[in-house]
Amino acid sequence: MSDRSQLLATGKSFAFDAETDAEFERLAARYPIRESMIMPALWLAQQQQGWISAETIEYVAERVGTYPAKVFELATFYTMYHLRPVGTYHICVCRTLSCYLRDKQEIVDFLADEAGIRPGQVSDDGRFSLEEVECLGHCGSAPVVQINGEFYEDMNVEKLRALLTTLA
Amino acid sequence: MAEMVKLFVNGQEVEVEAGKNLIDALQVVGIEIPHFCYHPALGADGNCRMCLVGIEDGRPPLVPACKTPAQPGMKVLLEDEKIKKIQRDIMELELINHPVDCPVCDQAGECTLQDYYMSYSQQDSRMNVEQVHKDKRLDFGCGVVHDQERCVLCARCVRFTRQITKTGELGIVNRSDQARVTIFPGRPLANRYALNIVDICPVGAMTSKDFRFRQRVWFLQKDPGICHGCSTGCNIYIDHHREKYGDDVIYRFRARTNLQVNGYFICDAGRLSYKTENENRQDRTLVDGVEVPLERGIEAALDKLNRARKPLMLVSPDSTLEQLWAIKRIATLYGAVLSGYSDAYVLAGDGDDYLISDDKAANRAGLQLLDIDSGKESFAAALADADLLVNFNNDLFFSPGNEDLQEALEATDQVSVCSHDRPAFSRATVILPCASYSEYGGSIVNRNNVLQRFARAVCRDADPCDIIEITRLLGGAISDNARAWPGLRQSVPALSRIWPERIPVEGVTLNSSEETHVGA
Numbered sequence: 253m254s255d256r257s258q259l260l261a262t263g264k265s266f267a268f269d270a271e272t273d274a275e276f277e278r279l280a281a282r283y284p285i286r287e288s289m290i291m292p293a294l295w296l297a298q299q300q301q302g303w304i305s306a307e308t309i310e311y312v313a314e315r316v317g318t319y320p321a322k323v324f325e326l327a328t329f330y331t332m333y334h335l336r337p338v339g340t341y342h343i344c345v346c347r348t349l350s351c352y353l354r355d356k357q358e359i360v361d362f363l364a365d366e367a368g369i370r371p372g373q374v375s376d377d378g379r380f381s382l383e384e385v386e387c388l389g390h391c392g393s394a395p396v397v398q399i400n401g402e403f404y405e406d407m408n409v410e411k412l413r414a415l416l417t418t419l420a
Numbered sequence: 421m422a423e424m425v426k427l428f429v430n431g432q433e434v435e436v437e438a439g440k441n442l443i444d445a446l447q448v449v450g451i452e453i454p455h456f457c458y459h460p461a462l463g464a465d466g467n468c469r470m471c472l473v474g475i476e477d478g479r480p481p482l483v484p485a486c487k488t489p490a491q492p493g494m495k496v497l498l499e500d501e502k503i504k505k506i507q508r509d510i511m512e513l514e515l516i517n518h519p520v521d522c523p524v525c526d527q528a529g530e531c532t533l534q535d536y537y538m539s540y541s542q543q544d545s546r547m548n549v550e551q552v553h554k555d556k557r558l559d560f561g562c563g564v565v566h567d568q569e570r571c572v573l574c575a576r577c578v579r580f581t582r583q584i585t586k587t588g589e590l591g592i593v594n595r596s597d598q599a600r601v602t603i604f605p606g607r608p609l610a611n612r613y614a615l616n617i618v619d620i621c622p623v624g625a626m627t628s629k630d631f632r633f634r635q636r637v638w639f640l641q642k643d644p645g646i647c648h649g650c651s652t653g654c655n656i657y658i659d660h661h662r663e664k665y666g667d668d669v670i671y672r673f674r675a676r677t678n679l680q681v682n683g684y685f686i687c688d689a690g691r692l693s694y695k696t697e698n699e700n701r702q703d704r705t706l707v708d709g710v711e712v713p714l715e716r717g718i719e720a721a722l723d724k725l726n727r728a729r730k731p732l733m734l735v736s737p738d739s740t741l742e743q744l745w746a747i748k749r750i751a752t753l754y755g756a757v758l759s760g761y762s763d764a765y766v767l768a769g770d771g772d773d774y775l776i777s778d779d780k781a782a783n784r785a786g787l788q789l790l791d792i793d794s795g796k797e798s799f800a801a802a803l804a805d806a807d808l809l810v811n812f813n814n815d816l817f818f819s820p821g822n823e824d825l826q827e828a829l830e831a832t833d834q835v836s837v838c839s840h841d842r843p844a845f846s847r848a849t850v851i852l853p854c855a856s857y858s859e860y861g862g863s864i865v866n867r868n869n870v871l872q873r874f875a876r877a878v879c880r881d882a883d884p885c886d887i888i889e890i891t892r893l894l895g896g897a898i899s900d901n902a903r904a905w906p907g908l909r910q911s912v913p914a915l916s917r918i919w920p921e922r923i924p925v926e927g928v929t930l931n932s933s934e935e936t937h938v939g940a
């Protein structure tokens with residue numbers, strides 16, 4: 253886990269578009285307390301904008317009716333929220349015990365050589381971004397890679413090389 | 421009386437209040453359960469695990485004491501190798517990334533982490549990798565400066581801003597060893613109670629910009645007092661110290677718990693009002709602008725009083741019941757009109773629905789009890805008529821609004837008995853210095869009719885007299901607080917059964933049934 257508390261500000265205000273807004277209200281009706289909407293709202297915002305800026309957090313706090321500091325807590329706690337813009341393909345490599353022992357480092361090193369990105373970076377062409385994450389919950393088939401939310405298990409460098417060529 | 425229950429601690433029977441959690445219940449009988457995150461004002465959060473104790477009755481072997489109510493027959497285990505090991509382990513965890521910079525930390529000497537290290541840990545560090553580094557000297561606003569590396573992440577500060585001020589400026593961001601307290605960028609602390617965070621932080625992570633690096637706490641003499649910043653009368657500690665070759669100086673006020681008056685907290689303005697006690701004091705006796713010994717000043721005042729045909733005496737709504745009584749007596753002696761006019765002390769709209777009152781006077785309820793007229797019209801009429809005004813520390817220009825009295829004030833000869841050098845006093849031909857509230861003791865009544873007693877804390881070199889002593893020098897019969905009470909009891913029905921030495925520390929609500937507890 254690294255320090256995720258240095259938020260990026262875009263200088264532009266954020267707001268849900270009409271579709272996201274409707275989805276937000278639909279979900280909000282499910283919960284007895286509106287604060288339960290912090291995480292879904294962050295997720296919706298990320299789907300709309302691709303990542304979460306300082307302005308997004310302020311907007312979510314206002315929509316949910318809570319303190320920005322509280323939304324800030326959740327956004328920095330869960331690594332699934334991107335606090336920086338990510339590439340077209342966001343690659344997460346699990347670095348927790350099982351994956352660590354099953355050579356996740358070879359995958360990380362391969363991506364550094366092949367796509368020229370280290371964890372936390374976006375490739376120059378904007379196609380790939382890389383992040384090391386904690387246990388993805390598929391330890392039995394370690395090492396695990398997640399690309400834009402899709403799981404790829406029992407990975408190794410060869411499989412990943414083949415996989416990358418299939419990505420547009 | 422609260423219901424009591426009997427339970428066992430390390431096999432020994434103790435009797436404690438039912439329903440309280442084990443930390444609070446056992447503390448009353450002198451048994452300490454170490455804890456970081458629990459605070460009686462903020463409730464149990466259960467995040468620090470320092471309070472784990474054993475309960476030998478079939479429930480899970482360990483429970484957090486902060487979340488466990490005292491129950492009859494309960495067998496609590498504290499003196500046990502297993503519990504001690506947990507405490508040592510939690511302490512080791514807390515100290516893994518702690519900078520241990522006690523020599524330069526303001527909290528040293530009143531730090532829970534330091535104290536617990538001595539009581540529950542005393543182990544060498546086993547860390548041989550570099551510590552996690554975080555930010556230091558973060559200005560969180562409202563005079564609060566944060567050191568993320570010293571923080572034990574108990575979340576008391578965060579809960580304070582969410583539960584007490586409901587402003588929610590603070591949060592704990594990140595997770596694991598990167599977790600840290602911070603503000604949302606660009607949204608610093610913005611509430612009138614923020615400095616309480618410095619009090620409730622168990623370590624030196626929250627420091628006060630005002631107090632930082634100014635004094636080691638073990639040098640401070642910590643005397644109980646009552647804030648005179650407004651009519652709430654919050655209980656405080658007056659932390660003062662006389663440096664070698666220096667004067668007795670107040671370094672800070674801190675909140676003192678009184679559940680009947682202010683709970684666990686005080687406002688920031690009240691906390692910082694200690695500065696007024698140190699600064700701009702009237703310590704010299706002046707007659708026609710020339711410094712003279714006090715006796716000469718008294719002579720000059722006596723001369724004026726004896727000559728005056730229509731003297732007017734003005735009292736301050738901050739003065740104690742005893743002082744007011746003493747002044748009332750000499751007003752009768754000299755046939756003076758007595759007024760407590762003090763509208764300037766009321767800042768309409770400044771108060772809130774928590775502690776801060778509109779009325780910045782500490783004893784207005786006392787003034788009213790003594791039936792001292794406080795109307796503006798009657799004061800203005802008496803002033804127009806008077807040939808001498810003796811002002812006992814009433815700052816008529818505490819706030820704007822009395823400009824219309826200026827002319828009449830200028831036309832009247834004045835004697836000022838005052839603790840501070842302020843425009844309201846400086847025009848007087850005779851100025852007699854008097855003590856301020858940290859330098860005398862007495863009784864005051866707050867806005868909720870709670871009668872509280874406080875004692876003298878500070879002894880400055882100048883050592884100005886208490887107003888009571890000045891009234892005595894001016895011919896009055898009251899020479900100390902005790903001597904004011906027979907008269908107070910006799911003439912004020914609400915005080916008829918009050919013996920000041922029997923007023924409990926948390927004060928007594930007047931005109932209620934409790935009054936009888938204090939009575940003879």
Ligand code: SF4
Pocket residue numbers: 570571572573574575576577578601620621622623625626
């Ligand atoms: S700053 Fe102090 S009160 Fe706040 S979480 Fe850290 S240790 Fe607790």
Ligand code: SF4
Pocket residue numbers: 647648649650651652653654682686687688689690691775776777
């Ligand atoms: S609320 Fe009033 S009495 Fe309490 S600390 Fe503030 S100024 Fe002092």
Ligand code: FES
Pocket residue numbers: 346347348349350351352386387388389390391394395396
């Ligand atoms: S350790 Fe990698 S998925 Fe669990």
Ligand code: FES
Pocket residue numbers: 454455456457458464465466467468469470471472484485486487
């Ligand atoms: S005081 Fe009980 S867990 Fe912190």
